Amino acid sequence: MKITDVKATPMRPCLVRIYTDEGVMGIGECSPMNTTVIAHFVNTALKPLLIGENPLETDKLWNKMISSTYKLGVQGTQPEAIAGVDIALWDILGKVAGLPIHTLLGGCYREKVLMYASIGGGSRMTSAEMAKRVESYLDKGFKAIKIRMEWGFARQDVDPAKDLEMFRQVKALTGDDIPLSFDANNGYSVSTAIQQGRKFEELGIYHFEEPVAQYDYDGMAAVADALDVPIAAGEHEYTRWQFRDLIHQAKVDIIQPDVVKCAGISEMHKIAVLGSVYNKHFVPHQTQPTIGTAANLHVISALQHATRPQEYTGQNPQLDELFKEPLVFEDGYIHVPQKPGLGLELDEEKLRKLIDSQ
Numbered sequence: 001m002k003i004t005d006v007k008a009t010p011m012r013p014c015l016v017r018i019y020t021d022e023g024v025m026g027i028g029e030c031s032p033m034n035t036t037v038i039a040h041f042v043n044t045a046l047k048p049l050l051i052g053e054n055p056l057e058t059d060k061l062w063n064k065m066i067s068s069t070y071k072l073g074v075q076g077t078q079p080e081a082i083a084g085v086d087i088a089l090w091d092i093l094g095k096v097a098g099l100p101i102h103t104l105l106g107g108c109y110r111e112k113v114l115m116y117a118s119i120g121g122g123s124r125m126t127s128a129e130m131a132k133r134v135e136s137y138l139d140k141g142f143k144a145i146k147i148r149m150e151w152g153f154a155r156q157d158v159d160p161a162k163d164l165e166m167f168r169q170v171k172a173l174t175g176d177d178i179p180l181s182f183d184a185n186n187g188y189s190v191s192t193a194i195q196q197g198r199k200f201e202e203l204g205i206y207h208f209e210e211p212v213a214q215y216d217y218d219g220m221a222a223v224a225d226a227l228d229v230p231i232a233a234g235e236h237e238y239t240r241w242q243f244r245d246l247i248h249q250a251k252v253d254i255i256q257p258d259v260v261k262c263a264g265i266s267e268m269h270k271i272a273v274l275g276s277v278y279n280k281h282f283v284p285h286q287t288q289p290t291i292g293t294a295a296n297l298h299v300i301s302a303l304q305h306a307t308r309p310q311e312y313t314g315q316n317p318q319l320d321e322l323f324k325e326p327l328v329f330e331d332g333y334i335h336v337p338q339k340p341g342l343g344l345e346l347d348e349e350k351l352r353k354l355i356d357s358q
C-alpha cells in the first residue's frame with residue numbers, strides 16, 4: 001500500500017486528507033492556530049516525504065517527518081503540522097485493520113467519557129455573565145465545569161479579586177457535586193497564584209490550570225509545592241522531551257498534551273505512557289469539536305489511568321454535518337467511536353461545499 005496524495009486544507013478545522021493507491025483515505029486535523037501556515041507546511045514540507053511511502057508504518061513516518069524538518073520547528077508549526085498527518089495515518093491503519101484506533105492502542109477502557117465544559121472569556125466578562133454561561137452548560141447536562149480567563153496580552157495579575165469573585169459565584173451554582181476547575185491562562189505571578197490558589201482551595205477547586213507563565217517551570221513548581229490542588233499544564237508543550245521537563249522541572253500533577261499540537265496520536269500516546277511512569281493524571285487540552293476530539297478520545301479511552309473528566313468546548317453543528325455519524329454528547333458524556341479508524345466517515349460532497357463557501 002502506498003500514499004498517493006496528501007492534502008491539507010486551511011479551513012477550521014485545518015483538515016488533512018491522505019489518499020492511497022488502494023482507495024482508503026484517512027482524515028486528520030492540525031492545530032487551528034494559523035491554518036494557512038500549517039497547511040502550507042503539510043503541503044510543501046511533509047507531503048514530499050510521504051508520497052510513495054507505506055501509510056501503515058506510522059512510527060517510521062513520524063520519525064521521518066520529525067527528523068527531516070527538525071530545524072523548521074520542534075515547538076509550534078512543525079509538530080502542529082505533523083499532528084494532522086499522523087492522525088490521518090492512524091485513521092488509515094484502523095480502516096485497513098477494520099478496527100477502531102483505541103483497539104490498536106491496546107483496548108477501550110471506557111465506551112463513554114465524562115467531559116467537562118471548558119468555558120472561556122472570563123477576563124472579558126462580569127461574574128454574573130460567567131455564572132449565566134455556566135448555568136447554560138449545566139442545563140446541557142455537563143457534570144463538570146472549568147472557567148478560563150483568557151487574558152490575551154494583558155498577562156500578569158490584572159484583577160485577582162475579580163477572578164476570585166467570579167469563581168465564588170460559579171461555585172455557588174455548581175455546589176459540591178460538580179467539579180469546578182480554574183484556568184488562569186498563565187496570568188498570575190507566582191505569589192499571586194499561591195495566594196489565589198489557597199482561596200480557591202477554601203471554596204473547593206478541582207484543578208488549577210496554568211497558574212503562571214508557561215515558560216516559568218520554576219514558578220510552576222513553586223505553586224505546585226505550595227498548594228494541595230492538582231496543578232495542570234501542557235498545552236504549550238509539544239513532544240515527549242518537553243513533557244519530561246514539564247514533569248521533572250515544573251512538577252505539574254496533570255499533563256495536558258493536545259493531539260492536534262503534540263505531533264499526533266503516535267506522540268500523544270508516548271507522552272501518556274511517560275506520564276503514567278510518574279503517576280501523573282492525563283487530561284489532554286482539547287478545543288477542536290470533531291476530528292481532534294475523536295482522536296483525543298481514542299487515546300484517552302485506551303488508557304487505564306485517564307479517569308478524570310476531559311475537556312470539551314462543545315459541538316459545531318456545521319462541522320457535524322460533514323460526518324455521516326457525528327460524535328454523540330449525551331448526559332455529560334461523549335460516546336467513544338467504535339467504527340474502524342477514527343470512526344468518523346467524511347461526506348466529501350458536503351466538505352467540497354463547505355470549502356467552497358469559506
Ligand code: CA
Pocket residue numbers: 148183185209210235285
Ligand atoms: Ca487551558
